[in-house]
Amino acid sequence: MLRLRTGALIAAAAIAFAACSGAATAAPSAAAPSQTPVVAPSGSTAPASVAPSGGTPVNGGTWIFGSASDPATLDAILIQDGESFRIAQQIYETLIKLKPGSSSVLEPGLAKSWDTSPDGLTYTFHLQTGVKFSDGTAFNADAAVYNVNRWKNLPAALQGDDYYDVTVFGGYGANSLIKAVTKIDDATFSMTLTKPKADFLTAMTLIPFAMQSPTALQAHHADLGSKAPTNDYWQKDPTGTGPFMFSEFVPGDHYTIVKNPNYWDTANAAHLDKIIFQPIAVSANRLTALLSGTVDTIDFVDATQLAQIQSNPTLQLITRPPLDIGKLAFNQTVKPWNDIKVREAAAYAIDKTALVNAFFPNGAGTVADSDLINNMPAYQANAAISGFDLSKAKSLLASSSCPPPCAVTFWYPDSVSRPYMLDPKGEYEAIKPMLEAAGFAVTPNHKPWHGGYLTDEANGVYGLFFIGWIYDYADPADGPGLFYATSTADCNGVKEPTPHNCEFGEDNPAVAAAMAKAISEPDAATRTADWQAAMLLINADVPAVPLVWAGSSLASTIHVHGYIPSPTQSEYFNLVWKDAGS
Amino acid sequence: MLKYIVRRLLLLIPILFGLSLFIIVFVHALPGDPCSSILGEHTSPERLAACRQGLGLDKPLYEQYFDYMNGLFHGNLGTSATDRVPVLTEFVARFPATVELSLAAMAVAIGIGVPLGIAAAKRQGSVFDNVATVGSLIGISIPIFFLGLLLAYVFGVWLHWLPTAGRFNLRIYDFSKAGTNFLLWESLVINRNIPEFLDVVRHLILPAIALGTIPLAVVARITRSAVLEVLNEDYVRTARAKGLTNRRIDRRHVLRNAMLPIATIIGLQTGLLLGGAVLTETIFAWGGVGSWLFQAAVDKDFIVIQSGTLILAILFVLVNLTVDVSYAYLNPRIRYS
Numbered sequence: 045m046l047r048l049r050t051g052a053l054i055a056a057a058a059i060a061f062a063a064c065s066g067a068a069t070a071a072p073s074a075a076a077p078s079q080t081p082v083v084a085p086s087g088s089t090a091p092a093s094v095a096p097s098g099g100t101p102v103n104g105g106t107w108i109f110g111s112a113s114d115p116a117t118l119d120a121i122l123i124q125d126g127e128s129f130r131i132a133q134q135i136y137e138t139l140i141k142l143k144p145g146s147s148s149v150l151e152p153g154l155a156k157s158w159d160t161s162p163d164g165l166t167y168t169f170h171l172q173t174g175v176k177f178s179d180g181t182a183f184n185a186d187a188a189v190y191n192v193n194r195w196k197n198l199p200a201a202l203q204g205d206d207y208y209d210v211t212v213f214g215g216y217g218a219n220s221l222i223k224a225v226t227k228i229d230d231a232t233f234s235m236t237l238t239k240p241k242a243d244f245l246t247a248m249t250l251i252p253f254a255m256q257s258p259t260a261l262q263a264h265h266a267d268l269g270s271k272a273p274t275n276d277y278w279q280k281d282p283t284g285t286g287p288f289m290f291s292e293f294v295p296g297d298h299y300t301i302v303k304n305p306n307y308w309d310t311a312n313a314a315h316l317d318k319i320i321f322q323p324i325a326v327s328a329n330r331l332t333a334l335l336s337g338t339v340d341t342i343d344f345v346d347a348t349q350l351a352q353i354q355s356n357p358t359l360q361l362i363t364r365p366p367l368d369i370g371k372l373a374f375n376q377t378v379k380p381w382n383d384i385k386v387r388e389a390a391a392y393a394i395d396k397t398a399l400v401n402a403f404f405p406n407g408a409g410t411v412a413d414s415d416l417i418n419n420m421p422a423y424q425a426n427a428a429i430s431g432f433d434l435s436k437a438k439s440l441l442a443s444s445s446c447p448p449p450c451a452v453t454f455w456y457p458d459s460v461s462r463p464y465m466l467d468p469k470g471e472y473e474a475i476k477p478m479l480e481a482a483g484f485a486v487t488p489n490h491k492p493w494h495g496g497y498l499t500d501e502a503n504g505v506y507g508l509f510f511i512g513w514i515y516d517y518a519d520p521a522d523g524p525g526l527f528y529a530t531s532t533a534d535c536n537g538v539k540e541p542t543p544h545n546c547e548f549g550e551d552n553p554a555v556a557a558a559m560a561k562a563i564s565e566p567d568a569a570t571r572t573a574d575w576q577a578a579m580l581l582i583n584a585d586v587p588a589v590p591l592v593w594a595g596s597s598l599a600s601t602i603h604v605h606g607y608i609p610s611p612t613q614s615e616y617f618n619l620v621w622k623d624a625g626s
Numbered sequence: 627m628l629k630y631i632v633r634r635l636l637l638l639i640p641i642l643f644g645l646s647l648f649i650i651v652f653v654h655a656l657p658g659d660p661c662s663s664i665l666g667e668h669t670s671p672e673r674l675a676a677c678r679q680g681l682g683l684d685k686p687l688y689e690q691y692f693d694y695m696n697g698l699f700h701g702n703l704g705t706s707a708t709d710r711v712p713v714l715t716e717f718v719a720r721f722p723a724t725v726e727l728s729l730a731a732m733a734v735a736i737g738i739g740v741p742l743g744i745a746a747a748k749r750q751g752s753v754f755d756n757v758a759t760v761g762s763l764i765g766i767s768i769p770i771f772f773l774g775l776l777l778a779y780v781f782g783v784w785l786h787w788l789p790t791a792g793r794f795n796l797r798i799y800d801f802s803k804a805g806t807n808f809l810l811w812e813s814l815v816i817n818r819n820i821p822e823f824l825d826v827v828r829h830l831i832l833p834a835i836a837l838g839t840i841p842l843a844v845v846a847r848i849t850r851s852a853v854l855e856v857l858n859e860d861y862v863r864t865a866r867a868k869g870l871t872n873r874r875i876d877r878r879h880v881l882r883n884a885m886l887p888i889a890t891i892i893g894l895q896t897g898l899l900l901g902g903a904v905l906t907e908t909i910f911a912w913g914g915v916g917s918w919l920f921q922a923a924v925d926k927d928f929i930v931i932q933s934g935t936l937i938l939a940i941l942f943v944l945v946n947l948t949v950d951v952s953y954a955y956l957n958p959r960i961r962y963s
Contacts, residue, residue, distance in 0.1 A: 296913020
């Protein structure tokens with residue numbers, strides 16, 4: 045989950061928030077030693093809309109990008125928010141990249157090829173040669189080993205800030221999934237894992253696992269953490285090998301990167317001379333800034349603005365393929381949701397088409413029927429719940445342990461707008477009469493998103509609630525693999541005798557076993573089949589009502605070309621160019 | 627006078643102690659904490675607990691308070707939980723933007739509000755007076771976010787006269803060399819670049835009007851009532867009877883005596899603007915302290931809220947002290963002891 049930095053919420057001003065997104069992973073191939081680029085099963089490879097090429101690219105110019113907030117950090121391994129991802133993607137590079145516009149197809153990055161050992165534990169990376177960081181120091185196996193060791197043995201001052209490091213590698217030192225990092229020669233190194241991880245290669249495309257200059261990190265005392273006054277690494281000198289390099293950061297005002305004149309991959313050198321990211325928290329004012337010519341491109345367009353942009357001949361809409369899921373979830377440990385008939389009744393009672401048409405207009409979202417997005421390889425239509433059927437909902441509820449009027453509490457969050465949940469209160473008000481028509485007696489309750497809602501939800505306090513997910517990569521391991529995983533923690537302070545799931549109370553051993561098999565399966569095709577089997581079991585338990593698959597959109601002047609939107613926001617700005625004189 | 631100033635400054639200590647205690651209790655009484663903002667959806671209770679432990683939020687409140695005060699006494703205002711940037715660093719970087727905006731807004735408020743209030747008082751009961759009174763009532767009542775968006779749309783999108791975001795034209799100018807972030811000063815005094823200065827002024831106009839409208843209305847109303855009160859004083863009647871010109875009466879007797887309440891309200895409004903430009907800064911993408919504190923409040927970034935508010939409280943007290951000291955200049959009868 046890329047953290048969505050919430051920003052200005054000003055009542056009636058149609059405020060939108062900052063944002064999010066993610067990065068990538070896909071099922072890798074592995075079993076046999078593989079040479080060169082691994083191409084994962086094609087997921088969503090085609091972008092939904094691409095800024096028109098507009099002819100021959102023009103070099104030069106300044107592009108002003110209206111973002112939603114400042115980056116939170118640019119020390120790559122600590123990055124977890126969308127705005128930091130966006131900038132880091134331009135100044136840093138990973139060993140493996142995602143193909144532009146894809147959420148799962150892998151391409152060489154700083155590694156020109158890689159091999160996997162037959163046991164799936166050791167990965168050997170063959171590095172590009174002649175690559176230099178923007179500070180002039182060499183990128184080689186020593187630099188790569190330094191970076192990987194930093195992930196594995198993250199300094200104490202930084203621990204806890206590294207969301208993706210912990211999520212992918214599980215911990216530090218002996219607790220890390222990384223067992224050993226070994227330099228083989230100047231252009232080759234290997235990583236050995238403690239156990240197979242099927243999505244390891246795709247996880248390596250995540251920008252937190254980018255290569256940074258050891259010299260710059262040390263010179264700015266980045267390992268001392270944020271409390272050290274000498275650590276000004278990311279604000280003054282974030283140093284990578286990418287097509288752009290840092291120029292200036294004025295907090296709250298702008299972040300500037302300029303073309304790297306010594307970029308190693310000359311065929312993919314940047315067209316633009318300079319990119320300036322200007323944070324504009326209010327979505328209405330981002331659009332105003334675009335219309336007034338203050339900025340060239342804006343991100344996170346409101347659903348209500350889509351029609352206005354589409355009808356303006358001076359603008360273009362750039363839409364990312366959906367990779368977000370919004371849902372109405374149940375906690376099976378809270379009565380009456382422990383009864384599957386009650387959950388099924390609620391699922392059949394909701395007219396999702398009406399809901400999506402009302403709250404995600406102009407194609408901002410599509411009706412969902414699964415935790416998986418319909419562009420993922422493992423997706424299959426939900427066989428357990430066929431769709432809206434009020435009479436079926438009524439009869440299920442009548443025969444359940446909670447006959448009508450079945451009293452339930454419906455939780456929705458305040459002070460938030462997420463891509464998959466643009467208007468939580470409005471959506472609640474739309475769903476309430478649908479549930480009441482089936483025989484539920486609904487009592488609303490709400491809390492601020494960061495004012496207790498997320499914490500209570502994670503601790504398993506709510507029985508019926510809104511929640512959703514923005515995938516970091518198009519793999520079920522990053523969705524259901526997280527949602528329905530069991531934990532050893534107590535839920536809401538209640539002592540749990542065995543590992544369990546706090547959030548949804550989904551403690552079906554068959555589901556846990558099926559997911560464990562899928563997550564560790566190295567063969568892509570088998571893995572897809574495993575996930576399909578696991579999803580059949582999950583859907584049969586009806587842990588939630590999937591409501592909407594949503595993406596996000598950018599708007600730009602028609603003078604901007606070459607922008608390839610990515611569902612995971614892995615977007616490469618070296619491909620972007622502007623009309624001369626624009 | 628010096629003794630008075632020192633005593634007022636010493637009074638800051640108990641004020642800040644009390645304020646720090648109030649803020650920390652108030653902030654922690656709000657539901658939620660920064661960990662939900664940091665970890666997002668579908669986190670586990672273990673990671674939430676680890677995050678809270680890392681930030682010291684698992685300790686009793688009194689212990690957190692002592693840790694915080696201990697840091698303050700050692701000159702450490704803390705570090706943002708969400709951005710990992712020291713509070714003082716971020717404040718210093720953003721404060722110049724807020725100062726420029728606040729001063730520009732006060733220039734609008736004083737430049738228009740004072741003459742308007744005087745003119746209305748001197749024409750009491752006239753159409754002009756009634757229009758000014760109704761206008762100032764509207765000015766006080768209009769929501770800033772509405773006015774801000776309206777101004778941006780009319781002058782930015784329809785008329786294309788003025789920019790709607792940021793502090794200068796990022797395509798043309800570069801303020802990275804001096805790095806003071808006081809752009810009016812830099813462009814005019816350091817760079818001596820008039821087009822650059824005018825560009826900064828153009829960017830200031832809309833946010834300054836949006837932010838200055840309420841103080842303008844307040845200043846106009848206070849000025850009107852203060853001037854009306856002085857106009858009815860015996861010494862004004864005497865001056866008029868002595869045959870002094872209206873201009874001389876206004877300058878020497880009316881304005882001088884009416885300035886005390888006006889100066890008080892200007893001081894209070896300036897202090898409020900320094901920390902209260904939240905909506906204006908957010909709407910016009912103005913990288914100042916207000917938008918920063920607002921983001922911190924949304925993210926429940928306790929340390930930023932605590933330290934940022936404390937710094938603003940100190941500034942507020944200092945601004946008001948300056949106003950109090952200015953009384954002695956405005957009215958020599960006032961003596962401080």
